[in-house]
Amino acid sequence: MPLDYERLIRMPPRETIHTFTTRDTILYALGIGAERLAHIYEDGLIAYPMMSVIAAYPGFFAPEPEYGVTPRQVLHGEQSIRLHRMMPAAGTVRGVTTITDILDKGAKGAVVNLTRSIHDVADDSLIATVDTGLFLRGGGGFGGITTNGRRPHPIPDRPADKEVRTPTRENQAAIYRLSGDYNPLHIDPARAQAMGFDKPILHGLCTFGFAGRALIEGQAGGDASRLSRLGARFSTPVFPGETLLTRIWIEGKERVAFQTLVEERGVIALTNGLAEFGGPSQQDDCVDDAHRTRRSQGK
Ligand SMILES: C/C=C/C(=O)SCCNC(=O)CCNC(=O)[C@H](O)C(C)(C)COP(=O)(O)OP(=O)(O)OC[C@H]1O[C@@H](n2cnc3c(N)ncnc32)[C@H](O)[C@@H]1OP(=O)(O)O
Numbered sequence: 001m002p003l004d005y006e007r008l009i010r011m012p013p014r015e016t017i018h019t020f021t022t023r024d025t026i027l028y029a030l031g032i033g034a035e036r037l038a039h040i041y042e043d044g045l046i047a048y049p050m051m052s053v054i055a056a057y058p059g060f061f062a063p064e065p066e067y068g069v070t071p072r073q074v075l076h077g078e079q080s081i082r083l084h085r086m087m088p089a090a091g092t093v094r095g096v097t098t099i100t101d102i103l104d105k106g107a108k109g110a111v112v113n114l115t116r117s118i119h120d121v122a123d124d125s126l127i128a129t130v131d132t133g134l135f136l137r138g139g140g141g142f143g144g145i146t147t148n149g150r151r152p153h154p155i156p157d158r159p160a161d162k163e164v165r166t167p168t169r170e171n172q173a174a175i176y177r178l179s180g181d182y183n184p185l186h187i188d189p190a191r192a193q194a195m196g197f198d199k200p201i202l203h204g205l206c207t208f209g210f211a212g213r214a215l216i217e218g219q220a221g222g223d224a225s226r227l228s229r230l231g232a233r234f235s236t237p238v239f240p241g242e243t244l245l246t247r248i249w250i251e252g253k254e255r256v257a258f259q260t261l262v263e264e265r266g267v268i269a270l271t272n273g274l275a276e277f278g279g280p281s282q283q284d285d286c287v288d289d290a291h292r293t294r295r296s297q298g299k
Pocket residue numbers: 074075076077078105108111133135146147183201202203204205233234235236237238
């Protein structure tokens with residue numbers, strides 16, 4: 001059934017206030033397979049920039065039936081983050097989520113693009129801009145625009161400059177969901193089968209976090225504060241327990257293209273990836289003392 005474009009595009013912006021503690025930051029890091037002490041120990045804890053995807057998350061998208069969307073149709077299609085300052089390891093943030101456009105992909109489906117600005121409630125500073133594209137299978141055919149002019153970042157036609165391997169665990173989705181995405185698709189075999197999958201799949205945002213970690217390790221020497229932008233398109237679902245292989249193409253001093261493959265199946269899970277380093281422009285103003293100490297110690 002095509003979605004109800006007129007209703008959906010008029011959906012008012014959704015404001016979400018979210019308080020999180022160092023425990024939540026550590027849980028997110030474990031959910032994306034982190035092992036570095038800096039991300040899993042409360043003493044001088046550093047939040048991964050990818051954690052912005054769960055900050056002020058407004059909840060599972062449009063479950064309301066009047067929009068002509070059912071949760072079974074929804075797959076995560078694209079994700080990007082831009083960091084304007086570092087994610088705090090604890091605090092209260094305010095997110096405002098808005099639908100930017102809805103694309104009609106005909107028989108294939110529809111793409112609903114959303115953007116979320118995340119501010120620190122303490123000083124109202126903008127922390128991150130989080131853009132999400134949701135692919136609604138079967139939601140197309142409503143007579144809408146087919147493109148917004150944005151093109152996926154091209155992957156170079158040459159061998160990658162680097163590869164970083166990051167194994168996921170069998171219980172990865174079970175850990176990741178505790179950061180707030182309780183979609184049964186990722187844990188309940190019957191619900192996964194009802195959506196056409198053999199078994200529960202990993203959250204797309206968990207795969208995204210793994211890719212971010214691989215890029216931070218492969219391109220920034222493990223210094224998470226240097227990642228300022230990360231974006232990619234989801235092309236094949238990942239199953240918990242599979243090994244991810246992130247291929248990196250250096251495109252400039254602080255910029256890489258990337259793809260993330262599932263090693264066991266040789267399929268591409270994330271593509272059209274783009275990452276930028278150098279850190280948020282005003283980052284030194286935002287780095288707390290513990291973090292500065294860790295950086296100077298090279299941790
Ligand atoms: C709530 C759920 C949470 C999750 O975490 S789910 C897990 C993470 N997500 C995934 O695993 C999704 C993996 N991707 C896929 O399964 C497939 O990939 C899609 C079903 C999303 C699309 O595949 P296909 O139906 O075969 O479409 P096409 O023929 O490749 O492309 C049709 C049009 O759709 C655009 N498109 C394709 N993939 C995406 C995408 N991932 N995000 C946004 N747009 C997409 C193309 O460009 C094209 O458009 P043009 O006809 O105008 O050229």
